[in-house]
Amino acid sequence: MEGNVLIVGMGLIGGSLALCIKEEHPHATIIGYDVNQKELRLAKTLGVIDEMAQTFEQAAEKADLIIISTPVTQTEKIMKVLHNTNLKQGVIITDTGSTKGQIMKAARPLSEKGIPFIGGHPMAGSHKSGVSAAKKILFENAFYMFTPSENTEDHEIQSLEKWLGGTRAKFLIVPPKEHDELTGMISHFPHIIAASLVHQAKDSSQEHPYLRRLAAGGFRDITRIASSSPVMWKDITMQNSQVLMDILEKWKIEMEEVIHMVKEKDAEVLYRYFYEAKVFRDELPVLAKGAIPAFYDLYIDVPDYPGVISEVTAYLAEEKISLTNIRILETREDVYGVLVISFQTIEDRERAVFCLKEKTAYELFID
Numbered sequence: 001m002e003g004n005v006l007i008v009g010m011g012l013i014g015g016s017l018a019l020c021i022k023e024e025h026p027h028a029t030i031i032g033y034d035v036n037q038k039e040l041r042l043a044k045t046l047g048v049i050d051e052m053a054q055t056f057e058q059a060a061e062k063a064d065l066i067i068i069s070t071p072v073t074q075t076e077k078i079m080k081v082l083h084n085t086n087l088k089q090g091v092i093i094t095d096t097g098s099t100k101g102q103i104m105k106a107a108r109p110l111s112e113k114g115i116p117f118i119g120g121h122p123m124a125g126s127h128k129s130g131v132s133a134a135k136k137i138l139f140e141n142a143f144y145m146f147t148p149s150e151n152t153e154d155h156e157i158q159s160l161e162k163w164l165g166g167t168r169a170k171f172l173i174v175p176p177k178e179h180d181e182l183t184g185m186i187s188h189f190p191h192i193i194a195a196s197l198v199h200q201a202k203d204s205s206q207e208h209p210y211l212r213r214l215a216a217g218g219f220r221d222i223t224r225i226a227s228s229s230p231v232m233w234k235d236i237t238m239q240n241s242q243v244l245m246d247i248l249e250k251w252k253i254e255m256e257e258v259i260h261m262v263k264e265k266d267a268e269v270l271y272r273y274f275y276e277a278k279v280f281r282d283e284l285p286v287l288a289k290g291a292i293p294a295f296y297d298l299y300i301d302v303p304d305y306p307g308v309i310s311e312v313t314a315y316l317a318e319e320k321i322s323l324t325n326i327r328i329l330e331t332r333e334d335v336y337g338v339l340v341i342s343f344q345t346i347e348d349r350e351r352a353v354f355c356l357k358e359k360t361a362y363e364l365f366i367d
């Protein structure tokens, strides 16, 4: 496709979308806008965008597609400005916000004016912020939810899907209320829990000075997301507070039961509690119908020397085994941790195991 794409908010998500759109539509012009001039200049220097917007209004007036990728409170404000801007006939506006109910309410005046607003939310991200963390494979195989306005036409959704085809994501239409309940449970609520675990550990560290150094494996896994942008999460929590209140009330009841269980020390009850959680958790990737796409992880206990990651990935590349994600679990202090490589299919993972067993002596684990 050709035309001008304006991306408002040149951070992790805006930057990653810019890269995806440019790759799929090389003749499109990607214009970036950000209140943070440093971030905007960085986006231009890194080649993530073609142009920096001179003013927001000027860039919006010539855009064929506008993607708002700012924290959700700002998104609402930007939508109000767009309502009073002289936009091009046929422009499509979308956003990437993690909440949808309030944003779709804010979209009504635009829709009433005949300007198509299609809410969007790619269900992939990271705890990192800013354009320097942007990457074009961020959304590959992830679900990308759309919440169209009441009068959105099919061809407008199709056009947006075409623009975003380079994400290689799986598009899914969801009503805003369901979106917020779903993401409230599997994304926003876990975020609050992660932050609260860190707070509790911080308090405990006053008494146990070794805590910071010992907090490894499980604690790091479950609290990684607490390192995300506090601005973004403050906004998400405010916009989805009703759903979150309901979930937190249920969490209180759940914790009362846990306290009782721990106090009673009933082995059978404790076993069943952990076992049932394990069964449900282990089944998640197999079901793969929720908002989290299926990934098949392979854990590789790598030694601590430079180039070990490229060595492993080179073996896989030689066998043409594609991977969807690669990361290090920093479970040990000062040395490399376990290398985790995710594959899209069980078959790819099996081939990887076969290949790495043949070419290395590293220990391999599958969870």
Ligand SMILES: NC(=O)c1ccc[n+]([C@@H]2O[C@H](COP(=O)([O-])OP(=O)(O)OC[C@H]3O[C@@H](n4cnc5c(N)ncnc54)[C@H](O)[C@@H]3O)[C@@H](O)[C@H]2O)c1
Residues within 6 Å of the ligand: 008, 009, 010, 011, 012, 013, 014, 033, 034, 035, 036, 039, 069, 070, 071, 072, 074, 078, 096, 097, 098, 099, 121, 122, 123, 124, 125, 126, 127, 128, 129, 130, 131, 229, 232, 236
């Ligand atoms: N980070 C994730 O994992 C993730 C995943 C999916 C969706 N989202 C959503 O996408 C949006 C962007 O998240 P991100 O991770 O890219 O954040 P980010 O912090 O990396 O980038 C946001 C950018 O928006 C800019 N900005 C803030 N207010 C602005 C305004 N009024 N006008 C123009 N620019 C403004 C900031 O300067 C920043 O550069 C958020 O709504 C978030 O909820 C985030």
Ligand SMILES: O=C(O)C(=O)C[C@]1(C(=O)O)C=C[C@@H](O)C=C1
Residues within 6 Å of the ligand: 097, 098, 122, 123, 124, 125, 126, 127, 128, 186, 187, 188, 225
């Ligand atoms: O992987 C992470 O770091 C994320 O937190 C990503 C995550 C999520 O909760 O899954 C966070 C918020 C977004 O709205 C979508 C994705």
